[in-house]
Amino acid sequence: MASEPKEPRGYRDLPIGAVPYKLSTAYLTGDWRALRPVVDNDKCVKCMLCWIYCPDMAIIWDGEKILVNYDYCKGCGICAHECPVNAIDMVPEPQE
Amino acid sequence: MVYGMPRIPPEKQILKALNGDEAVAYAVKQSLVDVVAAYPITPQTIIVEKFSEFVADGEVHTEFVPVESEHSAMSTVVGAAAAGARAFTATAANGLALMWEILYIAASLRLPIVMAVANRALSAPINIHCDHSDAMGMRDSGWVQLFVENSQEAYDTVIQAFRIAEDPDVLLPVAVNLDGFFLSHTLENIRMLPDEAVHEFLGGYRDASKVKVKVDYFEEPVPLMLNPARPLSFGPLDLYDYYFEHKMHQVEAMKRVPEVVRRVHDEYAELSGRRYGDGVLVPYAVEDADIIITVLGSSGGTVRSVVKKMRERGVKVGTVRIRMFRPFPHRELAEILKGAKVVAVMDRAISFGSYGPSFLEINTALYPLREKPLLVNYVYGLGGRDLPPGDVEKMIEELVEIARRGEVEERLRFIGVRA
Amino acid sequence: MVEVRWHGRGGQGAWTASNLVAMAAMFDGKHVQSFPAFGPERSGAPIVAFTRISDEPIEIHSMVYEPDIVIVLDPTLLKNVRVVEGLKKGGFVIVNYEGPGEKLYKALGVEKGVYRVYKVPATKLALEILKRPITNTALIGAFIKATGLVSLEGIEKALRERFPGPLAEKNMFLIKKSMELAEEV
Ligand code: SF4
Ligand code: SF4
Numbered sequence: 001m002a003s004e005p006k007e008p009r010g011y012r013d014l015p016i017g018a019v020p021y022k023l024s025t026a027y028l029t030g031d032w033r034a035l036r037p038v039v040d041n042d043k044c045v046k047c048m049l050c051w052i053y054c055p056d057m058a059i060i061w062d063g064e065k066i067l068v069n070y071d072y073c074k075g076c077g078i079c080a081h082e083c084p085v086n087a088i089d090m091v092p093e094p095q096e
Numbered sequence: 097m098v099y100g101m102p103r104i105p106p107e108k109q110i111l112k113a114l115n116g117d118e119a120v121a122y123a124v125k126q127s128l129v130d131v132v133a134a135y136p137i138t139p140q141t142i143i144v145e146k147f148s149e150f151v152a153d154g155e156v157h158t159e160f161v162p163v164e165s166e167h168s169a170m171s172t173v174v175g176a177a178a179a180g181a182r183a184f185t186a187t188a189a190n191g192l193a194l195m196w197e198i199l200y201i202a203a204s205l206r207l208p209i210v211m212a213v214a215n216r217a218l219s220a221p222i223n224i225h226c227d228h229s230d231a232m233g234m235r236d237s238g239w240v241q242l243f244v245e246n247s248q249e250a251y252d253t254v255i256q257a258f259r260i261a262e263d264p265d266v267l268l269p270v271a272v273n274l275d276g277f278f279l280s281h282t283l284e285n286i287r288m289l290p291d292e293a294v295h296e297f298l299g300g301y302r303d304a305s306k307v308k309v310k311v312d313y314f315e316e317p318v319p320l321m322l323n324p325a326r327p328l329s330f331g332p333l334d335l336y337d338y339y340f341e342h343k344m345h346q347v348e349a350m351k352r353v354p355e356v357v358r359r360v361h362d363e364y365a366e367l368s369g370r371r372y373g374d375g376v377l378v379p380y381a382v383e384d385a386d387i388i389i390t391v392l393g394s395s396g397g398t399v400r401s402v403v404k405k406m407r408e409r410g411v412k413v414g415t416v417r418i419r420m421f422r423p424f425p426h427r428e429l430a431e432i433l434k435g436a437k438v439v440a441v442m443d444r445a446i447s448f449g450s451y452g453p454s455f456l457e458i459n460t461a462l463y464p465l466r467e468k469p470l471l472v473n474y475v476y477g478l479g480g481r482d483l484p485p486g487d488v489e490k491m492i493e494e495l496v497e498i499a500r501r502g503e504v505e506e507r508l509r510f511i512g513v514r515a
Numbered sequence: 516m517v518e519v520r521w522h523g524r525g526g527q528g529a530w531t532a533s534n535l536v537a538m539a540a541m542f543d544g545k546h547v548q549s550f551p552a553f554g555p556e557r558s559g560a561p562i563v564a565f566t567r568i569s570d571e572p573i574e575i576h577s578m579v580y581e582p583d584i585v586i587v588l589d590p591t592l593l594k595n596v597r598v599v600e601g602l603k604k605g606g607f608v609i610v611n612y613e614g615p616g617e618k619l620y621k622a623l624g625v626e627k628g629v630y631r632v633y634k635v636p637a638t639k640l641a642l643e644i645l646k647r648p649i650t651n652t653a654l655i656g657a658f659i660k661a662t663g664l665v666s667l668e669g670i671e672k673a674l675r676e677r678f679p680g681p682l683a684e685k686n687m688f689l690i691k692k693s694m695e696l697a698e699e700v
Pocket of ligand 1 (some may be wrong): 056068077079
């Protein structure tokens with residue numbers, strides 16, 4: 001078994017065809033976030049508009065309530081903007 | 097060199113009188129192509145016309161996609177080839193220019209598309225006739241570029257092109273250039289291989305699973321193709337962190353092309369009995385030549401016929417036809433040209449503000465030589481202006497004079513243009 | 516190598532005739548080329564097509580400047596086009612023409628003895644047999660009679676490949692008829 005390639009990888013360790021060697025899910029875009037969406041599931045009417053509009057598929061429906069996957073949520077605020085009952089608040093990220 | 101009998105002797109090959117475009121269409125028909133997408137443009141139109149006849153008559157199983165522009169034609173074959181199909185398109189001039197951005201994508205995604213280009217001048221003014229300005233516009237796009245001399249070679253080269261493109265060492269798109277009208281519309285004797293021989297030569301339909309890539313998210317290497325069962329994404333965002341590395345793949349692939357072009361050409365020659373030099377360069381009477389003329393495309397034959405005549409008169413002149421322009425065979429060409437006193441480079445295109453495109457390449461090829469031949473660039477035939485043998489003769493007389501004097505004043509010269 | 520230049524008007528089938536002769540020669544075992552003086556073809560406009568026939572593979576890919584044979588599908592062209600331009604000494608001129616020989620020489624603007632001039636009443640024959648003024652195959656008949664450069668079997672094969680069913684027969688009949696009527700003047 002060849003040893004793990006050094007990061008960042010050289011071209012000999014990359015697949016051809018401009019195919020990424022990692023899944024895009026390996027990039028945790030959550031750390032781009034300045035504001036984080038916080039869902040008030042008591043207010044939420046389960047319309048799923050936030051789920052539809054989230055450009056990063058970071059809204060998760062677990063069968064009972066709306067959750068946010070903070071690994072990928074970039075904090076764009078679209079979900080909060082679209083929510084018809086203002087159940088999502090954008091709050092500043094904790095500083096540490 | 098002495099060659100054995102071809103595996104398919106001439107009398108077992110189908111004799112037809114076809115023009116270059118039809119010859120291409122027949123080659124595509126025999127090449128088990130899954131998808132053809134094209135938009136008509138003179139002088140390429142006959143290729144697509146003829147091929148759509150084959151489709152309509154049920155002679156091929158190919159999915160034929162009539163698109164609304166060349167941009168879409170190239171996009172369609174990109175999608176098809178990424179899904180594992182053997183894909184073909186054809187165009188010329190402004191149609192090729194409209195494909196431009198997708199040409200780069202086809203090459204960087206390593207898609208073995210084959211495209212015929214019936215070379216035609218770019219507008220303006222509008223002109224439907226032959227020059228190489230269209231092909232030269234795509235020379236940096238990452239495609240392999242082959243230029244043919246006659247309709248027979250157009251047929252043979254299209255078949256070879258699929259093998260070259262799909263070779264795991266290459267996996268790059270290949271453009272087969274045939275001179276508009278001079279070849280596209282000129283009826284010549286063609287010998288066609290039987291269908292089965294072509295199928296066998298190509299190894300049947302394209303098998304995209306032959307080339308596999310290793311990615312972190314699958315245990316085993318996976319075929320480089322779109323497949324919902326093992327999804328891969330082709331060409332998503334790369335910034336300065338990885339783009340450069342991905343370009344190196346293309347640099348490396350291009351290095352392997354000449355060897356594959358030669359091998360495929362040899363194998364095809366054994367099958368058909370037809371050879372074009374070594375597949376890369378087609379030299380004639382160069383061994384003891386003081387003057388060597390380089391040329392691309394159908395003019396290669398015209399120049400050679402005049403060279404033969406001048407040889408009879410004792411002029412030590414030879415010629416090399418450049419069959420493969422990308423990758424450019426710098427080293428091989430330098431090897432042939434190094435003994436000459438004068439090298440004349442004929443270009444049917446010009447890079448405005450510079451020289452003809454192949455002149456630049458040959459300068460590069462000759463630079464490492466300690467003793468360099470004198471170099472002259474002859475730009476000719478723009479917009480389909482004919483190259484009569486008499487003009488070639490005059491050029492050779494001029495070259496004899498240059499060789500005698502041992503110097504060149506004007507390196508950029510023009511043939512057949514009125515002052 | 517023999518080079519032929521065809522003069523006609525768009526729609527008269529000069530390029531087709533050139534193709535047919537090339538195909539016939541190919542069936543006879545020759546190497547051939549056939550191409551038009553490339554341009555957008557308009558019905559009625561003067562056009563030119565070329566045929567090359569050779570025992571050796573043909574390398575040259577330029578137009579024909581010094582033909583061995585010139586064939587004129589339409590006599591009205593003689594007024595405006597100098598059809599013998601570049602024609603080699605002793606070469607053939609084959610014209611769709613019904614008038615007397617001297618008048619043809621005058622129309623061509625050449626002296627007797629420089630070229631071998633043939634005439635054939637192609638329009639008349641075409642109207643009679645094809646019921647249309649398509650003169651190209653009639654000129655092929657005259658060409659075969661004058662030069663013997665392609666065989667009748669070759670041309671028959673070419674016609675069959677080019678035309679469906681009875682049209683090939685009719686044209687073959689026309690070619691034979693024009694071989695009878697073509698004469699050197
Ligand atoms: S803030 Fe933006 S990224 Fe995050 S969950 Fe809402 S819509 Fe999605
Ligand atoms: S948009 Fe608002 S109400 Fe609708 S599901 Fe999302 S959080 Fe609940």
